[in-house]
Amino acid sequence: MNIAGNLVADATRRIFRDLGDPQALNLARDESWRAPLWRALEDAGLTRAWVPENLGGAGASIAEGFEILRISGEYAVAVPLAETLLAGWALARAGKNVPTGPLSVDSASKDDALMQMGAAVRAMQMAGALQSILDRSVAYAKERVAFERPIGGFQAVQHNLARLAGETAAALAAAGSAADAIASEPSFNDAVLLEVASETGAAIAHQVHGAIGFSREHVLHRYTQRLWAWRDDFGSESRWAARLGAHCAAKGADALWPMLAAR
């Protein structure tokens, strides 16, 4: 990522840290956090990142937009940032004006390019959320004492967290690959290759956190419930897998490796 890209990422992180901390939101008694967070995102141009400057947007690159989304996933974003980004992208692509304010998109649209882009967007948010879940679970395992030592000292817990690290790495790789494919070949002719690891990741994190992670006051559910919701938007991984599988089968066994190797 270039210097401008890092600036975008830094700005996103700063806004979420100051105004969108998931723990603070979780404990808040009302919705008074919502308007300031949205305003800050809007003022920084992040909600219109994928709208070109001549249409009133920030004109960020595809990669920069995905970095905003990954970071928003790290903070279990509670405002429709991804939806607005995506709607802006779709409208601008159709040469239409992009209205102000939060936007939404049909997550079961007939528009194939929108569905692929939407799936990639969700995958990237999920990768960010998994990163945060991993960090939080590791930190908790170092802190929480049971049987007279931090539970992170137990081999069974260590191995669970190592698996979570593998799932997180795979989710990042898959989402990064999808984002990359879109940035470099915006034609959407090939099925975007996606595989997201939400299920295992969320289950391990809950196991490590024990009862506290199941409580409403703990922040973990903000992440895991979003993972479960996000994975169903824009086609579940099963639907994408079936489509990819049908595509590979139709091309035949001899075409499979050349297709993979060219990506």
Next chain:
Amino acid sequence: MSPIQFDQIRLPRELQALREEVREFLRREAPATGLSSRAEYNAEFSRKVGARGWIGMTWPKRYGGGERSFLERYVVTEEFRVGNAPVALHFTADRQSGPILLKYAGEPTKQSILPRITRGECCFCIGMSEPGSGSDLFAAKTKATRAAGGWTINGTKIWTSGAHHANYMIGLFRTSPPAKENRRHGLTQFLVDMSRPGIKVNPIEDMSGGKHFNEVVFEDFFIPDDHVLGDVDMAWKQATSELAYERSGPERFLETIHVLFALTRVLGDKPDLRGAEGLGRLVAQLHTLRRMSVSVNGMLQAGKEPVLEGSIVKDVGTLWEQALPARARELAAFVEGERAEFDAVVRHAATIAPKLTIQGGTTEVLRGIIARGLGLR
């Protein structure tokens, strides 16, 4: 800041030319002879690979290397695996023994051995496990005692793949007892010339019927001083950075890849929804593994030491390639008609699958390393 850093790297497009070159070479020189042809020692083939400059690709030119990138090596390694090419003679030296020599051997040793490796004339094996120590490497007991001008070795190594073909071994021997405060202290890496007297290689048959691994017995075996690799007693400090090379390559998830091709073939061009979904998931997972492995190789190229990330690739990758035969068998369960080829490929893969999560670091050991990387140890 997360301790795990997979840089987002894509194989550069210009490497497609190299890939085509390798495929063309394999079509001409290595028509796959059978399911296990990759495990074959083929001196003629290895010499031809060496002549193309595809062994020691990343090493300095003054030792016969190519000074090419880790990503170029990645492409060559991957195509050789998928092409089932008989790489057993040179691959261990190319992957790990050569890099160890580059880092720890004396100049005369480097000059005499490295160019022979790159020409495909020199086979290496790795002497780590012993009858009483496998995953617990630092329990090794095979002893190296001081002798005039060198060391005398007595003891036994076991499960040593390729020892019956190897010209050299890189062996781990005990030069001092473990220290009270550090049980890893006291082991030293040596270069072992397998042609010298005092060494006996006994084959061990494996469950697939192959004779790839061995017991290697040392009896008053002499190693000259200039074949000590690195510092005496300090092997535990040296074994780390090489692990990223050893663990992160495409050979860590492509070992049973022909099952995926056979599955695609047996499901036909219009599989039912169950077959399509299953195939799609496997393809997407393989793509993800490749992306992770490419990332580690790109990080190696950038001069980083992605030891943790390399362990993650091996952990996730070997479990995937191990599960592949069983998964494919399920997905093809209701296929009627011609399936003899598919069944044979799955049967063969199933017999090698158990070793995949053991060799080169068990799943359990890898997860301990990952846990340490996460700061839990």
